[in-house]
Amino acid sequence: MKNTSIHPRKKMYKGVIFKAVQNLGQTTRVELSTKLGVNKNTVSTIVDELIYEGLIKEGGTVSTKNVGRNPTNLEVDPEAFQIIGMSISADQIILTLTDFHGKPIHTELSKNTSHDVDSVKNKIIEMIRNTLNQFKDKKTLGIGIGVPGILSDNKEGIKYSSHLKWNNVELKRLIIEELDMEINIQLNNSVKMAAIGEIYQSSVTNKETVFYCNIGHGVGGSIVIDGKTLEGANHSAGEFGHITIDPSGPLCNCGNRGCLESLISSPNLVYLAIEKIRSNPDSPMNDLLQNSIQAIEIEDLVAFANKREAIAVEIIRQAGQYLGTGLSYVVNLLNPDRIILSGNIVKAEEILFESIKTELRKRCLPTSLQTIQIESSSLGTFAVSIGAATSVIYDWVPKNNTK
C-alpha cells in the first residue's frame, strides 16, 4: 500500500523554508527549491501550509523569459504578528511596536529619571500594558528588551550595568511575574540588540562580518558574524568602550584609565567643549555658556562642528582619532566587511569619518582596508528598540505541526 503520510524530513523543512523566505525578503517557490536543494513538491506543500497559517503571503508575479505561468512572489506576512521592542537607557525608556517585518507601527518614550529597579520595572510594565491595550487585535509574538549592561550567565537578567548602577537584577523574572501572561521575553545588551536591528533592517547580508559601534553616554560595540552577535564566554564580547587608548588618560567608570569610553563618551566631549570655550571667550560657542553649563549638549557640539566652528571641529576630530585608533584593533583582528557607527557624534560624519579613516590607514594592514565600508547607522534613535523587536522575530521558528 502506498504511504501517503509526510516524510519526517519534510517537517524539518518547515522552519528552513520559513527562514529562507524571511532572509530573502521576496522569493518564489522555484527560487526556494533551487537555493535549498529541496524538491519543488515539498516546497509547495510546506509553502501552502505556511500561507494557510497566515505566516507568509503571496503577492504579484515575477516576470520571467520562460514559457508558461509566471511564478508568484512570496514574503513573510507583516500582519502575522506584532512585536514589542524596548530600549532601557540611563535617561529614557523607548518602546517600539513593530510588525512581523520589524517595521515600526507605534512608539512610546518615557524619561528614566530613577534607576531604582522597581521604578524602572514599573515603567516598563506600564508601557507594555498601554501598548497591548491599544493594539489588542493582533497576536503579540514576544518582547525584546535592550539594556546597557552585561547579561547574567543564564541570559535572564543583568549581571552588571554601570549606567543603571545595577548588579544582578533578574529583570526577565520580575517582568514576567508582573505581566502575568505567557509571553516570550528576550533580553540582551543594548548595543547587541541595535546591531541585530541594523543587520536585518538594512542591506547587510548574513555573510558579512560587521562591527557595530555606538557612541553616546557610553561606548559599546557588537561583533556580528553570520548574522549573529558574538556573545563571548561571559556575554561581554564587544565591550569596545573599555579598550585602553591612553594608559595615563582619564579615569573610566570601569576603574581603568584612558578607556575609549572615558575619552569620547558624550559627557566627556561636552566637558572638553566647556573647558575649551572658557579659554577661548571669543568663540561663537561662548553664547551657549551664557545661561548655564547644563546648556551645552552633545547636539550643540555636533551642530557647531558641522558649521566648522574651530573648537567643535577640533574636539570631533580628536574623538575621531581616538575612535579610529580603537577601530584599528578591530580591523586588524576581525577584517570586517563593514563598520556601522551610531550615536550623536556620528552626525558630524564628514569630520569624524575623515579622522577615523586617517587613523585606520596609519594603523591597519592595507589588505584589511581594501573593501571595508564605514557608514552611519540607518535606524538612529530607535536602533535598540527596533533591534530588540527584530531579535524576537528572527529567533522565532514556526512549529513543525505539518499535516
Ligand SMILES: [Zn+2]
Ligand atoms: Zn573602562
